[in-house]
Amino acid sequence: MSVFLLIVVLLVLGIAGYVLGRGRALSSVGGNPRKLHSLPGYYGWHGAILAILPALVALTMWVIAQPLIIERQLADFFPAEQIENDSQRVLLLTDVRRVAQGLDTAVAAGALTEEQAAMIRTEFGSVRDRLATVGVALGSEVTPQVLQAAQRYRELAATGGLWRMIVTLAIALGGLAWAVRTTNGDLRARNRVEVVILGLLILASTIAILTTIGIVLSMLSETIRFSTMYPFADFLFGLTWQPTFQGNSELGLIPLLWGTLYISLVSMIVAVPIGLFTAIYLAEYATPRVRSIVKPLIEVIAGIPTVVFGLFALVTVGPFLRDWFAAPTGLGTSGSSVMTAGIVIGILNIPFISSLADDIINAVPQSLRDGSYGLGATKSETIRQVVLPAALPGIVGAILLAASRAIGETMIVTMGAGAAAKLDLNPFEAMTTITVKIVSQLTGDTEFNSPETLVAFALGMTLFVITLGLNIFALWVVRKYREQYE
Amino acid sequence: MDDLRIVERSVDTQGFKITARGVQVYYGEKHALKDVDCDILDKTVTAFIGPSGCGKSTFLRCLNRMNDTVSIARVQGEIRLDGEDIYDKRVDPVQLRAKVGMVFQKPNPFPKSIYDNVAYGPKIHGLTRSKSELDGIVEASLKKAALWNEVKDRLGEPGTGLSGGQQQRLCIARAVATHPEVLLMDEPCSALDPIATAQVEELIDELRSNFSVVIVTHSMQQAARVSQKTAFFHLGNLVEYGETGQIFTNPKDPRTESYISGRIG
Ligand SMILES: Nc1ncnc2c1ncn2[C@@H]1O[C@H](COP(=O)(O)OP(=O)(O)OP(=O)(O)O)[C@@H](O)[C@H]1O
Numbered sequence: 212m213s214v215f216l217l218i219v220v221l222l223v224l225g226i227a228g229y230v231l232g233r234g235r236a237l238s239s240v241g242g243n244p245r246k247l248h249s250l251p252g253y254y255g256w257h258g259a260i261l262a263i264l265p266a267l268v269a270l271t272m273w274v275i276a277q278p279l280i281i282e283r284q285l286a287d288f289f290p291a292e293q294i295e296n297d298s299q300r301v302l303l304l305t306d307v308r309r310v311a312q313g314l315d316t317a318v319a320a321g322a323l324t325e326e327q328a329a330m331i332r333t334e335f336g337s338v339r340d341r342l343a344t345v346g347v348a349l350g351s352e353v354t355p356q357v358l359q360a361a362q363r364y365r366e367l368a369a370t371g372g373l374w375r376m377i378v379t380l381a382i383a384l385g386g387l388a389w390a391v392r393t394t395n396g397d398l399r400a401r402n403r404v405e406v407v408i409l410g411l412l413i414l415a416s417t418i419a420i421l422t423t424i425g426i427v428l429s430m431l432s433e434t435i436r437f438s439t440m441y442p443f444a445d446f447l448f449g450l451t452w453q454p455t456f457q458g459n460s461e462l463g464l465i466p467l468l469w470g471t472l473y474i475s476l477v478s479m480i481v482a483v484p485i486g487l488f489t490a491i492y493l494a495e496y497a498t499p500r501v502r503s504i505v506k507p508l509i510e511v512i513a514g515i516p517t518v519v520f521g522l523f524a525l526v527t528v529g530p531f532l533r534d535w536f537a538a539p540t541g542l543g544t545s546g547s548s549v550m551t552a553g554i555v556i557g558i559l560n561i562p563f564i565s566s567l568a569d570d571i572i573n574a575v576p577q578s579l580r581d582g583s584y585g586l587g588a589t590k591s592e593t594i595r596q597v598v599l600p601a602a603l604p605g606i607v608g609a610i611l612l613a614a615s616r617a618i619g620e621t622m623i624v625t626m627g628a629g630a631a632a633k634l635d636l637n638p639f640e641a642m643t644t645i646t647v648k649i650v651s652q653l654t655g656d657t658e659f660n661s662p663e664t665l666v667a668f669a670l671g672m673t674l675f676v677i678t679l680g681l682n683i684f685a686l687w688v689v690r691k692y693r694e695q696y697e
Numbered sequence: 698m699d700d701l702r703i704v705e706r707s708v709d710t711q712g713f714k715i716t717a718r719g720v721q722v723y724y725g726e727k728h729a730l731k732d733v734d735c736d737i738l739d740k741t742v743t744a745f746i747g748p749s750g751c752g753k754s755t756f757l758r759c760l761n762r763m764n765d766t767v768s769i770a771r772v773q774g775e776i777r778l779d780g781e782d783i784y785d786k787r788v789d790p791v792q793l794r795a796k797v798g799m800v801f802q803k804p805n806p807f808p809k810s811i812y813d814n815v816a817y818g819p820k821i822h823g824l825t826r827s828k829s830e831l832d833g834i835v836e837a838s839l840k841k842a843a844l845w846n847e848v849k850d851r852l853g854e855p856g857t858g859l860s861g862g863q864q865q866r867l868c869i870a871r872a873v874a875t876h877p878e879v880l881l882m883d884e885p886c887s888a889l890d891p892i893a894t895a896q897v898e899e900l901i902d903e904l905r906s907n908f909s910v911v912i913v914t915h916s917m918q919q920a921a922r923v924s925q926k927t928a929f930f931h932l933g934n935l936v937e938y939g940e941t942g943q944i945f946t947n948p949k950d951p952r953t954e955s956y957i958s959g960r961i962g
């Protein structure tokens with residue numbers, strides 16, 4: 212039975228558990244739900260959970276463990292020197308799995324009987340050719356060991372699958388029976404169900420945390436590898452970014468960091484005031500009609516892919532800034548510049564800030580505004596002194612979210628600011644950012660064994676640290692200025 | 698008899714702070730206040746009583762145009778403060794509210810420190826010239842609201858961290874600090890213990906020497922204790938308005954009589 216089918220069966224058993232648990236609880240009190248400890252539905256869920264959950268856990272563990280155990284067994288087919296190296300072993304096992312799958316396909320297509328598949332030997336003809344007739348292409352001729360291992364693999368997988376089904380169904384039926392046996396009017400079904408729900412919630416929240424930790428660890432290990440090949444202090448404090456693929460590159464972070472922060476700064480100078488003023492207008496001044504038209508219109512901007520913004524930067528904003536500001540003032544001659552990318556990223560972030568801030572301002576209770584008006588405050592006094600302070604933590608959060616978006620933005624920078632790593636104060640000069648360089652270091656030849664490619668991970672790590680720092684700073688600001696209402 | 702009435706009126710007009718004529722309030726389709734006439738005397742405490750939902754708060758909110766902030770509310774009729782129509786186009790509701798202060802039914806301290814809550818009004822109206830003067834107003838207002846002793850050591854803490862009753866007194870202090878001419882209080886004592894209630898009632902009595910105070914209350918005893926005039930509202934109508942003593946001892950309308958004796962409500 213395939214895993215998918217097993218899960219379907221489990222679901223059916225779960226439904227049975229629900230019906231049985233609920234029915235059993237009701238019948239134990241003579242059909243009077245008031246005598247039950249919990250609402251009848253909880254007894255149903257109790258039955259369903261006992262039928263599904265333990266079996267599902269067992270199934271998951273089995274699915275994870277079975278390949279590991281089988282692979283260990285298959286190791287016996289190969290001489291030790293063939294599998295001592297990790298990548299060799301992985302390759303061999305991949306071969307084995309492919310051949311096994313090929314045999315499966317052949318059996319399914321009727322080209323081989325189940326027995327023939329188990330008995331077939333390399334000595335009697337080319338297995339590769341046989342499999343090719345049913346559409347399974349193998350890169351090289353199958354060696355006797357691989358074939359035997361594949362046959363063993365199929366045997367083990369078949370027994371494993373059989374036991375998997377037996378064990379899972381036994382546990383599910385056991386859980387179901389146990390639920391039915393223990394269900395009576397006094398069973399605290401609600402408490403039990405709530406414990407399971409709590410567990411699910413905790414599980415969900417840890418997944419995000421574990422993923423983050425995983426990402427950090429994987430980047431960290433590559434970063435450490437990078438630091439063994441290239442002096443880390445030179446990376447952190449180097450003022451030149453000049454990778455060459457023949458070695459002796461200079462991989463200084465500072466120009467990229469400078470470009471990133473400079474462009475983000477420009478974008479925030481554009482986005483924060485405009486976004487905030489928009490939000491204040493929408494939340495406090497606009498009539499419901501205006502609001503219902505303007506808000507969705509602004510939010511349309513958020514839906515435009517950043518590459519389109521990049522085009523806008525490339526063909527409109529860049530040339531405009533060059534011809535009207537940079538060239539007349541003699542500040543620069545290139546359309547790609549910090550200003551171009553910064554302004555366009557800023558525009559991208561306006562709806563982000565305005566939409567979030569608008570929701571936050573709306574969440575400030577009306578009673579606070581009334582209190583202020585009742586004391587003879589004007590609308591603007593009320594907004595400045597009561598509404599905005601009350602909304603401040605949320606607004607800071609929105610701004611920092613926009614800042615991390617600006618720092619992580621890649622496409623617009625590539626198209627609007629260029630790819631030249633430079634340390635310059637002139638905002639009409641082309642510069643580039645960390646994200647752009649991560650992409651350019653990884654495109655093309657991606658063997659992760661030279662400092663020129665591994666530096667991408669160190670750059671990623673830097674980006675992570677910056678955004679983390681930003682978030683910690685945000686938390687600190689919010690704590691410090693928290694003004695609770697309600 | 699008729700002559701007598703005219704004489705009485707001309708004397709009283711001198712002391713009228715607010716005169717309301719034919720006030721109607723609609724919330725959307727709902728007719729919440731029906732044709733209310735009411736004169737509020739200067740240097741007097743006027744109590745509004747009546748069953749829940751009868752329109753006491755609504756009428757109170759008309760007196761300082763707080764209903765302007767409710768988008769679905771429509772107010773008709775004429776309300777004059779010192780003879781000036783407050784719903785006239787030339788009147789700025791902001792200035793009106795500086796003169797007619799309000800304490801709300803639900804405590805709504807700002808998410809600021811206790812000090813800043815009380816200093817809010819004086820600051821925005823520029824009532825003080827120096828920090829020490831402001832400190833003085835804050836202290837005096839908190840004392841009037843019977844809160845000073847409880848908060849004098851923690852003026853920097855957030856006003857929202859106080860208990861419900863303390864928050865209500867903070868809101869009273871906040872309203873008193875702006876020195877309004879009329880103070881509207883919507884059930885100011887509903888969250889207070891008897892001691893604080895007595896202190897607030899004392900405050901109301903004290904305020905009477907300079908301002909007129911309008912208080913909404915569900916406590917007959919309180920109305921009888923603090924007010925000189927009482928208005929009884931029922932289902933959006935101002936049923937009876939008169940001397941407090943007369944309303945409580947000798948009500949003219951049968952509805953007033955049954956409300957006071959606890960039969961409707
Ligand atoms: N913002 C509003 N929107 C719609 N209807 C409202 C609003 N405020 C009050 N009302 C309605 O107007 C009527 C009078 O309300 P009001 O708040 O004046 O009563 P009240 O006498 O103060 O009652 P309570 O003693 O319970 O405070 C009620 O029927 C209420 O439902």
Ligand SMILES: [Mg+2]
Nearest residue numbers: 753754802883
């Ligand atoms: Mg009310």
